[in-house]
Amino acid sequence: MKINSKKLEKSQIEIEFELTPEEFQEHFNHALEHLKHHVKVDGFREGKAPASMVEEKIKPEVLLMEAGDHAVHHVYTNYVRENNLELIGQPEVSIIKIAKGNPFIFKAKITVLPDVELPDYKEIVKKVRKSFDAAQGGEISVTDQEVQDALNYLQKTKAKFTLKNDVAQKGDFVEIEYYSPQLDQGKAAPQSGASLAPQGREAKDRFILGEGGMIKDFEENVVGMKAGEEKEFSVKFPENSVRKDLAGKDIVFKVKMVSVQKMELPEINDEFAKQLESLPAGRQAFDTLVALKASMKEGMTIEKKEEAKQKNRGEILEKIVEKSKIEVPETMVKYEQERLFEDLKNKITQTSKATFEEYLSTIKQTEEQIKETYQKEAEKRIRKFLVLREIGKKENIEVTDAEVEEEVIKSIKNYSKEDLAKIDINQLKEYTKGVIINEKIFKKLEECQ
Numbered sequence: 546m547k548i549n550s551k552k553l554e555k556s557q558i559e560i561e562f563e564l565t566p567e568e569f570q571e572h573f574n575h576a577l578e579h580l581k582h583h584v585k586v587d588g589f590r591e592g593k594a595p596a597s598m599v600e601e602k603i604k605p606e607v608l609l610m611e612a613g614d615h616a617v618h619h620v621y622t623n624y625v626r627e628n629n630l631e632l633i634g635q636p637e638v639s640i641i642k643i644a645k646g647n648p649f650i651f652k653a654k655i656t657v658l659p660d661v662e663l664p665d666y667k668e669i670v671k672k673v674r675k676s677f678d679a680a681q682g683g684e685i686s687v688t689d690q691e692v693q694d695a696l697n698y699l700q701k702t703k704a705k706f707t708l709k710n711d712v713a714q715k716g717d718f719v720e721i722e723y724y725s726p727q728l729d730q731g732k733a734a735p736q737s738g739a740s741l742a743p744q745g746r747e748a749k750d751r752f753i754l755g756e757g758g759m760i761k762d763f764e765e766n767v768v769g770m771k772a773g774e775e776k777e778f779s780v781k782f783p784e785n786s787v788r789k790d791l792a793g794k795d796i797v798f799k800v801k802m803v804s805v806q807k808m809e810l811p812e813i814n815d816e817f818a819k820q821l822e823s824l825p826a827g828r829q830a831f832d833t834l835v836a837l838k839a840s841m842k843e844g845m846t847i848e849k850k851e852e853a854k855q856k857n858r859g860e861i862l863e864k865i866v867e868k869s870k871i872e873v874p875e876t877m878v879k880y881e882q883e884r885l886f887e888d889l890k891n892k893i894t895q896t897s898k899a900t901f902e903e904y905l906s907t908i909k910q911t912e913e914q915i916k917e918t919y920q921k922e923a924e925k926r927i928r929k930f931l932v933l934r935e936i937g938k939k940e941n942i943e944v945t946d947a948e949v950e951e952e953v954i955k956s957i958k959n960y961s962k963e964d965l966a967k968i969d970i971n972q973l974k975e976y977t978k979g980v981i982i983n984e985k986i987f988k989k990l991e992e993c994q
Contacts, residue, residue, distance in 0.1 A: 715755030
């Protein structure tokens with residue numbers, strides 16, 4: 546068998562295989578053996594007729610294509626395995642010549658994981674560490690004010706609510722319905738992270754009045770309203786609004802006050818600390834407020850350190866990727882674009898009352914236009930993946946089945962039987978393996994710091 550291969554752009558390889566007539570005959574015989582079980586020959590039990598008689602019953606082109614398919618699969622698969630090729634997607638196969646008693650020629654165009662030319666990544670890691678330490682400005686710590694802010698948030702989760710017949714005041718918990726007839730889209734949410742509802746639908750929201758859940762002017766107009774009262778007013782959207790098409794514009798809203806509740810906050814003291822439950826034990830976690838604050842400070846410090854670690858790792862990877870030479874395959878980019886698009890689609894349908902088609906109508910974009918916006922992000926993610934993978938190979942990073950098994954058991958131990966039934970264990974294992982490998986790679990890099 547003759548094999549000729551040539552490299553193409555974007556990590557593609559074109560391979561031409563030429564089998565001798567004798568080599569192709571083996572695949573022809575295999576095809577005949579396979580098909581004779583599906584052909585009835587008078588006087589013989591199924592699959593027992595002589596090959597020559599079976600061949601007479603089968604159309605020549607059917608037999609040739611069966612032989613060709615078998616030859617392609619067998620030869621191509623062996624070539625990939627023997628050459629340790631790491632493929633992306635399926636091959637593009639084209640048959641050049643096929644005839645009984647002649648050489649069989651076919652081509653396969655494949656995309657493989659690209660070569661990655663790494664820089665001196667250990668030197669880059671050292672420089673990032675110095676820069677990162679300077680930016681951090683010393684030891685990571687949590688201030689008393691940060692602890693107090695966290696306590697204030699915790700206090701609100703324990704608040705008691707009582708319906709009011711009086712007007713809404715700042716500090717009250719209100720529920721409203723609102724609608725903007727001025728907009729083609731139907732309504733625009735006057736929050737800082739504005740989302741849209743489909744045309745003709747009123748939106749509902751619940752928030753603590755005066756705490757910035759809505760645009761300031763919007764909240765000022767809601768102050769003084771009673772449950773059941775309706776009001777129409779104009780709100781100027783800020784210049785830095787996430788809705789660029791509304792920035793700086795005056796938008797009319799029709800608002801109905803659904804309910805007003807007085808919010809009573811518990812006093813932050815030792816009794817407050819005692820009433821907090823520690824999970825999963827369900828017992829009193831703290832005897833004093835001092836103990837609660839100490840525990841919160843410790844937890845917040847751990848979170849800050851983890852955040853700093855991830856930021857440091859992100860900068861390390863960015864710098865290494867920046868200096869690496871990679872020809873990213875288009876196939877990988879398109880796959881990642883599709884994945885990012887599906888993530889967006891799922892998020893929209895799960896968090897919004899609107900369908901995805903209504904969302905597209907609102908933002909005046911097509912699916913293809915949205916996918917196109919993900920191209921740079923997709924390529925960026927692929928580059929990071931390829932660089933980490935190459936570093937892992939250079940550093941001989943490995944993960945055992947036992948390590949994967951241990952982490953999988955940890956991750957699913959709190960799952961219910963119903964949730965476990967929905968999980969693809971093999972997929973979870975692959976994901977877990979990737980997480981462990983990346984963690985080992987970053988720890989290896991951090992040793993250079």
